[in-house]
Amino acid sequence: MNKLFAANWKMHKTRAEAATTASELARLCAAPPAGREVLLIPPFTALAETGAAIATADRFFLGAQNLYPADHGAFTGEISPAMLKDCGATFALAGHSERRHILGESDALVGEKTAFGLASGLKIILCVGETLDERKAGRLAEVIERQTRAGLSGVPVDVDPERICVAYEPVWAIGTGLVAGSAEIVEAHGLVRKLLEGIFGANGRLARILYGGSVKPGNASEIIGLDNVDGVLVGGASLKADEFSRIVLA
Ligand code: PEP
Numbered sequence: 001m002n003k004l005f006a007a008n009w010k011m012h013k014t015r016a017e018a019a020t021t022a023s024e025l026a027r028l029c030a031a032p033p034a035g036r037e038v039l040l041i042p043p044f045t046a047l048a049e050t051g052a053a054i055a056t057a058d059r060f061f062l063g064a065q066n067l068y069p070a071d072h073g074a075f076t077g078e079i080s081p082a083m084l085k086d087c088g089a090t091f092a093l094a095g096h097s098e099r100r101h102i103l104g105e106s107d108a109l110v111g112e113k114t115a116f117g118l119a120s121g122l123k124i125i126l127c128v129g130e131t132l133d134e135r136k137a138g139r140l141a142e143v144i145e146r147q148t149r150a151g152l153s154g155v156p157v158d159v160d161p162e163r164i165c166v167a168y169e170p171v172w173a174i175g176t177g178l179v180a181g182s183a184e185i186v187e188a189h190g191l192v193r194k195l196l197e198g199i200f201g202a203n204g205r206l207a208r209i210l211y212g213g214s215v216k217p218g219n220a221s222e223i224i225g226l227d228n229v230d231g232v233l234v235g236g237a238s239l240k241a242d243e244f245s246r247i248v249l250a
Pocket of ligand 1: 236
């Protein structure tokens with residue numbers, strides 16, 4: 001299974017800035033090490049330019065930060081999988097913690113997005129993770145199980161598992177500089193793997209599990225080498241091409 005190095009640019013970068021960063025990354029990572037793939041996830045407005053900048057780059061992919069679970073309709077401000085695919089996206093995030101905690105997305109809506117996005121032909125990265133209060137209260141396993149099961153509840157069990165990623169992103173580690181320790185990452189990813197195997201049987205071993213939360217060039221190689229870590233989802237350290245390339249090449 002190829003390891004996925006995903007760059008979530010959140011609400012950063014104009015079209016020109018995104019194109020410049022993407023071109024620079026394609027140059028710096030012209031040949032990602034064998035078994036590694038790079039995914040760029042710009043704001044919607046920069047999807048087309050980012051896609052154009054990486055069009056000829058080997059093992060580079062384009063993704064969106066969100067989607068709405070309908071083809072079209074009266075959903076002001078939302079965007080459909082068909083529109084994202086039209087801009088060149090082949091991946092989308094569902095349930096990023098900022099959408100759950102700032103924009104109030106429920107487990108049920110995240111599940112609808114995951115199922116609809118997959119049915120529409122996108123690959124989906126379902127994000128799960130506990131808050132600090134939940135961790136302190138010993139609720140890690142419960143939260144991961146609830147979010148994972150709800151997120152995948154509408155997905156057919158015979159789905160191609162290679163089209164699903166689950167990103168374990170402890171909320172307390174996102175954008176804070178705090179990184180989960182190796183043991184914490186292995187524990188959480190083991191829980192996710194067990195859940196995936198429970199839902200998809202042996203195919204659950206083929207879905208990728210990504211870690212996200214203050215990944216940097218200095219900690220990437222240790223994290224990527226841990227059990228059941230099939231890639232990383234990177235926010236802050238993905239904004240500069242030089243810094244993110246050092247994660248991809250770590
Ligand atoms: C993220 O946006 O998913 C993320 C993990 O952010 P950061 O790397 O900045 O913690």
